[in-house]
Amino acid sequence: MASETVFVDTGTARLRVQLDGPASAPPLMFSNSLGAALEMWDAQAEAFAPQRRVIRYDVRGHGKSTCPLGTWSLADLAQDALRIMDHLGYPRVDWVGCSMGGMTGMHLLTHHRERLGKAVLGNTSAFMGLPDTDWNARIASARENGMDALAEAMKLRWFTARCNAENPAEVTRVTDMVRNAALEGYIGCACAIRDMDQRESIKTISNPVLVLIGVQDPATPPAHGELMARAIPGALTAYVDAAHISNCEAPQAYNAAIAPFLLS
Numbered sequence: 001m002a003s004e005t006v007f008v009d010t011g012t013a014r015l016r017v018q019l020d021g022p023a024s025a026p027p028l029m030f031s032n033s034l035g036a037a038l039e040m041w042d043a044q045a046e047a048f049a050p051q052r053r054v055i056r057y058d059v060r061g062h063g064k065s066t067c068p069l070g071t072w073s074l075a076d077l078a079q080d081a082l083r084i085m086d087h088l089g090y091p092r093v094d095w096v097g098c099s100m101g102g103m104t105g106m107h108l109l110t111h112h113r114e115r116l117g118k119a120v121l122g123n124t125s126a127f128m129g130l131p132d133t134d135w136n137a138r139i140a141s142a143r144e145n146g147m148d149a150l151a152e153a154m155k156l157r158w159f160t161a162r163c164n165a166e167n168p169a170e171v172t173r174v175t176d177m178v179r180n181a182a183l184e185g186y187i188g189c190a191c192a193i194r195d196m197d198q199r200e201s202i203k204t205i206s207n208p209v210l211v212l213i214g215v216q217d218p219a220t221p222p223a224h225g226e227l228m229a230r231a232i233p234g235a236l237t238a239y240v241d242a243a244h245i246s247n248c249e250a251p252q253a254y255n256a257a258i259a260p261f262l263l264s
Helices: 038-048 074-088 100-111 135-158 161-166 168-180 183-194 222-231 251-263
Strands: 003-009 014-020 027-031 053-057 093-098 116-122 209-214 236-240
Touching: 003 074, 014 038, 014 074, 027 038, 027 074, 027 100, 038 053, 038 093, 038 168, 038 251, 053 074, 074 100, 074 183, 093 100, 093 251, 100 116, 100 183, 116 251, 135 161, 135 168, 135 183, 161 168, 209 222, 209 251, 222 236, 236 251
Parallel strands: 027 053, 027 093, 093 116, 116 209, 209 236
Antiparallel strands: 003 014, 014 053
């Protein structure tokens, strides 16, 4: 599979973007979970590049993208995605987001709906709870213990015990992305998630949406996805028997779940 890497300057960050598939094919953009790099979508790029122009990118402070100073909002992350689309000359793309990438997709669907076509919102939530219940503690722990400890903790949060036992190489591959992310990049994006509440705004979404739910996801449990699906007019649902990073744990099932929606 031929690939091309470009770097896009957004004015505040320099973002790594990976392009696969025919340049003339309809664009399909993938957006990462918190802590991950664009390689989390390797199996999806391989599956969809024969038919789509696959666009993957490292969120600011992650992978090989630079890390601006300060904390950010979901609007900042959405603007980064728009700058990539503008740089590549795409007025509209289809969207697949995992976790934070799904949250960014929701923001685009409510604030810049004309820039997206279909959207897969996977393993995600419109609201992650009051800040003091989880996110401030998680941010403090990241500062105190560093990214290595965080990556180890993600192994059983992001993947089932079964996957940890049967496919430890994949678990390590993905959680090493967390290990290698910039601490300040992780914290900046965690603040965007902490401050997010899209429970009301998603009721205005008019684009075709598929909500993908990990049956064994402890980070964004099935109830979160089901609430989203009920709130978004006309939303479809699909389930994958996996934990939080379901596209890596069960790539064939994940691809089979989203392909009919995206390619129809």
